[in-house]
Amino acid sequence: MSEGLRTRPGAARRAAPWLALLAAAAALPLVSGDPTITYLATTAAIYVVVGTGLNIMFGYTGQVSLGQGALVAVGAYTTGVLMAGHGWTFWTAAPVAVVVTAGAGTLMALPAFRLSSWYIALVTLGAAMAVRSLLVEFEGLTGGWSGLVGIPRPAFGSRELGEREVLWMVLVLNVVLFVMVRNIVDSRLGRGMMAVRDAPEMARSVGVGPARAKLFAFACGGATAGLGGALLAVHHGLVTPDDFTLDFSILFLLVVIIGGAARPAGPVIGTLLFFALPELLTGLAEWRGLIYGAALLVLMVYAPHGIAGAWDKLRARRGRSAAPASPAAAGASDGTAEVRPPRGGPLGVELSGIRKAFGGVHALGGVDLTIEPGGVHAIVGPNGSGKTTLLNVISGLLRQDGGRVLLGAEDVSRATAERLARRGVARVFQTPRLLGASSLRDNVLLGAYARERAGGPATVLRLPRARRERAELVAEADRLLAGHGLARRADEEAAALPHGEQRLLEVARALMARPRLLLMDEPAAGLTPRELEALGRLIRAIRDAGTTVVLVEHHIELVASVADVVTVLDRGRLVTSGPPEEALGDARVVELYLGAPA
Numbered sequence: 376m377s378e379g380l381r382t383r384p385g386a387a388r389r390a391a392p393w394l395a396l397l398a399a400a401a402a403l404p405l406v407s408g409d410p411t412i413t414y415l416a417t418t419a420a421i422y423v424v425v426g427t428g429l430n431i432m433f434g435y436t437g438q439v440s441l442g443q444g445a446l447v448a449v450g451a452y453t454t455g456v457l458m459a460g461h462g463w464t465f466w467t468a469a470p471v472a473v474v475v476t477a478g479a480g481t482l483m484a485l486p487a488f489r490l491s492s493w494y495i496a497l498v499t500l501g502a503a504m505a506v507r508s509l510l511v512e513f514e515g516l517t518g519g520w521s522g523l524v525g526i527p528r529p530a531f532g533s534r535e536l537g538e539r540e541v542l543w544m545v546l547v548l549n550v551v552l553f554v555m556v557r558n559i560v561d562s563r564l565g566r567g568m569m570a571v572r573d574a575p576e577m578a579r580s581v582g583v584g585p586a587r588a589k590l591f592a593f594a595c596g597g598a599t600a601g602l603g604g605a606l607l608a609v610h611h612g613l614v615t616p617d618d619f620t621l622d623f624s625i626l627f628l629l630v631v632i633i634g635g636a637a638r639p640a641g642p643v644i645g646t647l648l649f650f651a652l653p654e655l656l657t658g659l660a661e662w663r664g665l666i667y668g669a670a671l672l673v674l675m676v677y678a679p680h681g682i683a684g685a686w687d688k689l690r691a692r693r694g695r696s697a698a699p700a701s702p703a704a705a706g707a708s709d710g711t712a713e714v715r716p717p718r719g720g721p722l723g724v725e726l727s728g729i730r731k732a733f734g735g736v737h738a739l740g741g742v743d744l745t746i747e748p749g750g751v752h753a754i755v756g757p758n759g760s761g762k763t764t765l766l767n768v769i770s771g772l773l774r775q776d777g778g779r780v781l782l783g784a785e786d787v788s789r790a791t792a793e794r795l796a797r798r799g800v801a802r803v804f805q806t807p808r809l810l811g812a813s814s815l816r817d818n819v820l821l822g823a824y825a826r827e828r829a830g831g832p833a834t835v836l837r838l839p840r841a842r843r844e845r846a847e848l849v850a851e852a853d854r855l856l857a858g859h860g861l862a863r864r865a866d867e868e869a870a871a872l873p874h875g876e877q878r879l880l881e882v883a884r885a886l887m888a889r890p891r892l893l894l895m896d897e898p899a900a901g902l903t904p905r906e907l908e909a910l911g912r913l914i915r916a917i918r919d920a921g922t923t924v925v926l927v928e929h930h931i932e933l934v935a936s937v938a939d940v941v942t943v944l945d946r947g948r949l950v951t952s953g954p955p956e957e958a959l960g961d962a963r964v965v966e967l968y969l970g971a972p973a
């Protein structure tokens with residue numbers, strides 16, 4: 376058994392029903408011998424290829440594209456022009472179509488760096504309309520309304536592949552794609568894409584560059600649409616603009632949504648349903664529109680994650696009730712035993728003249744502060760005094776209006792959050808920011824994003840290097856989860872956790888980064904007294920392991936018990952800074968918290 380499957384025994388079992396379904400669907404046309412069934416099955420299998428790419432863009436990265444049909448057209452016409460017009464073989468034309476369409480997909484991604492996902496939907500819709508017009512306008516190249524005809528089948532020498540052989544080829548491609556998508560999703564790349572989709576600020580704080588993640592997703596979507604287009608061109612033998620209407624583009628989005636976005640099997644199920652339903656409803660032709668609409672409505676209300684999502688939920692519910700309590704859960708500790716030394720020495724911070732305003736609100740009005748490496752530095756102050764803004768500036772999530780930030784000896788005044796994460800800065804947010812639909816284990820693994828070494832190709836192909844690294848990280852994440860008493864729930868969705876445990880999960884994710892500087896924003900909020908004590912022990916253990924901790928906190932008892940230095944802010948200005956008893960005993964601070972003496 377492979378290392379990957381050994382560490383995730385559930386993954387193979389989860390995929391098994393869908394692989395069986397795919398095999399059954401593939402077997403039907405292969406045994407029936409009916410050319411119509413073979414033709415329809417090939418078309419369906421090509422749609423799965425396109426849907427799989429869209430699933431990466433939309434399902435995993437949250438980029439709504441209504442232009443997938445246009446990208447398929449780019450792939451189909453590129454193949455058609457090269458094969459019918461220039462005598463290329465399928466084996467040379469298809470890779471060119473894939474590259475050209477990946478490029479077109481990447482171009483479509485450019486507005487995505489600035490726009491929210493629903494605006495991107497409009498941009499891609501516009502692109503779909505523009506491509507169709509261009510296909511008609513460039514008549515000399517594309518054949519105008521008549522399109523391109525006489526596109527030959529793929530051939531080996533003079534022997535053309537038969538209909539069934541083309542179907543086989545597309546099915547094999549689907550299996551390869553399925554495995555590649557599973558490898559991507561179950562890797563740093565996939566977790567990064569989902570972080571961009573669910574919590575963009577958190578994504579940046581763990582080291583994910585949102586632009587790169589979106590670019591990668593659009594390139595994947597473009598490449599698979601190009602492959603789908605190349606296959607459609609040789610399957611049909613001709614391409615015309617009428618093959619690529621707006622309905623065609625929207626169809627792929629529906630296939631992914633109905634099948635189950637962000638589930639590798641989603642496009643398979645969605646496509647099977649799309650092709651099977653008209654056959655099942657032949658006697659009810661006039662009711663078909665109504666039945667489709669009602670089914671979509673019911674699905675969106677009761678199964679918003681599509682059919683694959685509903686199935687996963689059912690399994691998770693059954694698994695939860697059957698799962699025995701693990702020893703780790705019974706003896707939940709405070710996680711101190713699992714704290715590991717950072718990826719380098721502790722980092723100090725030097726802030727000089729930091730200013731930040733939001734419109735007329737001066738959140739920080741010129742803060743000078745030195746945070747020594749290796750200690751616990753608490754920042755306290757009344758609501759709205761600028762504490763979170765200060766953490767955002769230190770972590771690179773906000774660019775200050777003026778002033779300088781030094782991290783160690785390095786001037787990072789203009790550094791992005793992603794870069795700082797790579798330098799060893801990690802963050803715990805005021806309200807937990809998690810991948811709600813991902814497992815606890817995947818949430819913790821995301822913390823290692825900035826220190827994972829396996830590159831894209833090694834990850835996609837799951838080469839031994841990537842496997843080894845993944846197995847080590849999974850073991851580390853499981854130890855952290857066990858340390859926080861969450862081992863038993865490692866495979867459950869993070870969104871199902873109660874608030875207190877979501878906070879623990881955030882801390883585990885931050886520790887997974889082995890940070891040199893850990894920024895914690897109100898980690899004690901909502902914790903019970905027992906949990907507070909455990910948090911205090913954990914913070915001390917993190918410091919003792921060699922990490923600088925900056926703790927923004929309202930819980931003064933916790934601050935007094937763990938902090939080496941306390942800084943007090945009020946209305947964006949530094950009131951005092953020093954050892955806890957000195958800073959917290961300062962008359963101005965007492966007045967801030969208790970009000971002026973009568």
Ligand SMILES: Nc1ncnc2c1ncn2[C@@H]1O[C@H](COP(=O)(O)OP(=O)(O)OP(=O)(O)O)[C@@H](O)[C@H]1O
Pocket residue numbers: 733736737738756757758759760761762763764765
């Ligand atoms: N993105 C923003 N847009 C507009 N105003 C903001 C923004 N972020 C912070 N502020 C304002 O800046 C001031 C400082 O906010 P900040 O969140 O840093 O305070 P805080 O000390 O962390 O407060 P709390 O203890 O309530 O979390 C507040 O007046 C707040 O309303």
